[in-house]
Amino acid sequence: MTATEPGTGERELDPRALEELVGQVISDAGGALTLPLALLGDRLGLFVSLASAGPATAAELAERTGLTERYLREWLLAMAAAGYVTYQGGEPGAEDPDSARSARYGLSPEQTEAFTNPESPGYVVGAFQNLTAATRMLDRLTEAFRTGDGIGWHEQHPDMFEGTERFFRPGYLANLTSMWIPALTGVEDQLKGGARVADVGCGLGASTIIMAQAYPASSFVGVDYHEPSLALATERAGAAGVSDRVQFRIAGAADLDGTYDFIAFFDCLHDMPDPLSALRAARAALAEHGRVMLVEPMSWDSVADVLNPLGKLLAGASLLICLPSGLSAPPATGMGNQAGPARTRQLALQAGFADARVATSTDFNLVYELRP
Structure with a gap:
C-alpha cells in the first residue's frame, strides 16, 4: 500500500508511524472524555469532598455527598485512569481488595491544588x-x-x-x-x-x-x-x-x-x-x-x-x-x-x-x- 506525501511523491506506508498515529488518537480520545467527566466532578463537589474530608471508597463518597455509589465508582475509576485522582489501594479486609467497589481514592497535594484552589496559578478547572x-x-x-x-x-x-x-x-x-x-x-x-x-x-x-x-x-x-x-x-x-x-x-x-x-x-x-x-x-x-x-x-x-x-x-x-x-x-x-x-x-x-x-x-x- 502507498500513500502520497505532499512534495515528496509516493512512499510506502510506514506501519510504525501508523501505529504511533493511532496511539495518539487513542490518547486524545481519552483526554476528550476526561474533561467533561472532570467537569462533573467539579459540579458535584467530588474533588472538594476528597480534598476536605480525605480519601474514600465509592460507597463512602456516596454517603458524604448523597450521590449514587454506582456512578461514583465508575467516575473514580475513570479519574484514576486519567491521573486526576490517586488510587490508594483496596479497602483493608475487603473480600476482593482489588475490585473497583473496594478501591479507595484520594487527591495528591498537586491534584488538590489544581482542582480545588481557585486562587492558585495551577488551577485548571476553568478548562x-x-x-x-x-x-x-x-x-x-x-x-x-x-x-x-x-x-x-x-x-x-x-x-x-x-x-x-x-x-x-x-x-x-x-x-x-x-x-x-x-x-x-x-x-x-x-x-x-x-x-x-x-x-x-x-x-x-x-x-x-x-x-x-x-x-x-x-x-x-x-x-x-x-x-x-x-x-x-x-x-x-x-x-x-x-x-x-x-x-x-x-x-x-x-x-x-x-x-x-x-x-x-x-x-x-x-x-x-x-x-x-x-x-x-x-x-x-x-x-x-x-x-x-x-x-x-x-x-x-x-x-x-x-x-x-x-x-x-x-x-x-x-x-x-x-x-x-x-x-x-x-x-x-x-x-x-x-x-x-x-x-x-x-x-x-x-x-x-x-x-x-x-x-x-x-x-x-x-x-x-x-x-x-
Whole structure:
C-alpha cells in the first residue's frame, strides 16, 4: 500500500508511524472524555469532598455527598485512569481488595491544588468548563464551514462565560500586577498615583477587580457587550469591596467614551469581528501620556512554530471559539488566537499607534504595550 506525501511523491506506508498515529488518537480520545467527566466532578463537589474530608471508597463518597455509589465508582475509576485522582489501594479486609467497589481514592497535594484552589496559578478547572462548552457548538460550526457565517460570543453555552473567567483568572492573579503592568512604561506609577482605566471586553470582571484591588487610587470602567456577564461582574465587584472605584458599562469595544490613562484588553481582541475599530477607539480615547496593554494568548508567526502541545490546544480553541466569534459580524476580520506577533503589531500601527512592542510574556500569554 502507498500513500502520497505532499512534495515528496509516493512512499510506502510506514506501519510504525501508523501505529504511533493511532496511539495518539487513542490518547486524545481519552483526554476528550476526561474533561467533561472532570467537569462533573467539579459540579458535584467530588474533588472538594476528597480534598476536605480525605480519601474514600465509592460507597463512602456516596454517603458524604448523597450521590449514587454506582456512578461514583465508575467516575473514580475513570479519574484514576486519567491521573486526576490517586488510587490508594483496596479497602483493608475487603473480600476482593482489588475490585473497583473496594478501591479507595484520594487527591495528591498537586491534584488538590489544581482542582480545588481557585486562587492558585495551577488551577485548571476553568478548562473543564469552557472547553466542554465549546464542543456544544459543533453542529453550528459544521454549518459555518459551509456558509462562512460566524457564531457570536453571546451565542455560546452559558458555561463558556463562567468557564472562561475561571480559566484565565489564575493567570491574572499570578501575573497581572506583579509582572505585566510593571513591564509597561510608566503605567504602574500612574495607577498607584490615580489613573482612569478602561478594561475592554471585561467579561465577568476578574481582571478589572484584580486591578482595582491593587490600585485603590485609580478608577476603573469595565466595558463589554454581554449584559449577563456584566451583571455578574457588578455582583463580584461588590463582594470584593471595590464598587466605589469600579463600574461596568454595556457597550461595544469601539464605543469607549471619555479619556483614559490606561486601556487594557485581556484575551479578547482576537475574538472581535472588528479589532481594528476597537484599537482605533482605544487610540482616540487614550490620554497623551497613556498606554494600551493587549494581553493575548501565546501565538507564533510561522506554522512550524505552532506545531507544539500548546499550539495544539490554542489552535483547537481558536477554531471552536475565537474564529467563529471573529466572523460573527461585519467586517468579520476573523483573527483567531494564532494571529501572531507580527500581525498584531501591524494592526496596532494601522490603528494609529506610534509603537507596539511585546513588553513581556509567560508560557501562555504575550503582553503588548501600545504607545500613542
